[in-house]
Amino acid sequence: MPIPRRLLLGAALAAPALARAQAPWAPDRPVRLVVPFAPGGSQDVLGRLFAQAVSQSVGQNLVVENRAGAGGIIGAQEVARAAPDGHTLLLATAGQLTIAKAIGRRLPYDPIADFAPVIHLSDSPVALLAAPNLPASDIPSLLAFARRAPEPLPYASTGTGTNTHLIMEDLKARERLNVEHVPYRGAAAAFNDLMAGRIALMFVSVPSVLGFAGGQLRVLGVTSRERFPATPDVPTLIEGGVRDFEASIWTGVAAPAATPAPVVERWRREFAAALEGGLVKPRLEGLGATANGSGPAEFATLLRDDLARWTRVAAPLNISLD
Structure with a gap:
């Protein structure tokens, strides 16, 4: 039985609208x-x-x-x-x-x-840095030293309430570390004080470490679950004994x-x-x-x-x- 002409015409008119309805969304301007x-x-x-x-x-x-x-x-x-x-x-x-x-x-x-x-x-993980004069060569020895330090060890952050502040406070609470916060406005000034031994520790973003021209930073660990490709010789904090400690x-x-x-x-x-x-x-x-x-x-x-x-x-x- 032939299909009525009006139904064929209706289907033809509906086809473009159906195609538009089924087409994936795309932006129509910048x-x-x-x-x-x-x-x-x-x-x-x-x-x-x-x-x-x-x-x-x-x-x-x-x-x-x-x-x-x-x-x-x-x-x-x-x-x-x-x-x-x-x-x-x-x-x-x-x-x-x-x-x-x-x-x-x-x-x-x-x-x-x-x-x-x-x-x-x-x-992007953050890296844990230690001052050159700090008597710790790896994460386990750092944790042991920071727990028994007679005076709080000053640690730097890139500002109060930033990632680097809160990550250290999380580590402090988990591992019962005797450290105290010293906020800086950015990483550059903190690097200088770290190298001079005026502060003991700091967490800093991996891009900041990779971009540091001096090459003298003591990087003890990173906060990724696996070792970070750009720093393959640096262990994770998990490897250093801080169970499930991951931050990015x-x-x-x-x-x-x-x-x-x-x-x-x-x-x-x-x-x-x-x-x-x-x-x-x-x-x-x-x-x-x-x-x-x-x-x-x-x-x-x-x-x-x-x-x-x-x-x-x-x-x-x-x-x-x-």
Whole structure:
């Protein structure tokens, strides 16, 4: 029995609409990738690498927008308030999405409820450094010395409430170390005092260690689960006897909350492909990072776990930055 002409005509008219409905979402104008740090740092370099790689594959420019200030809170606020249409993304770190809340900062957004996790891009461990005059040659001897030190050993951080502060406080609590905090504004001045023996210890990002020109830093351990490729001779703290002690400066991508799932999935695919591509992959080690690539569900779990960990560590410290 022949199909009525009106049904054929209706099917023909519906076909373009059905094709549009089934087509994957794609941005229809340039996309902002908000980097909540000033230009020139390792996170900015990483963001620009990904922006270049993803722009090539998605067919729209990802424009890096540096919105530094307040430890990254200004940039995160910009994204939290943006339309959830896939055209504004955040290059996210713990500083904005977990640590800020953990240390009690007054935030203009909820770091969990106001963002849609897209992908966990990379991890950069931190390195434990010791002063040249410290009588410890490895992690076990350092821990033993720091436990029995008659006076608190001064340790540096790159600022109160930063990763390097909280990671040391976590180690202090776990291993009952007699150390006290001396905050610095960045790593350079702390390196000088460490080399002179005015401070005893510090955690610092691996990119800072790799970029130190002197080559005289005593690196006792790193906080990754496995040895870090760029420093293969440096053991992990886990190898040194600190059970399950792992910490990283992670980087991910987040979108405004209520961004539709197909939009989140398109960005996950694009950034995952860039992570394995020839532009980004060869540069990661030099930036002190390793690829991760976990998707929205795993990234959301990381955010919750990270927030719980640093809230526990920060609770007895009575940090006040506002």
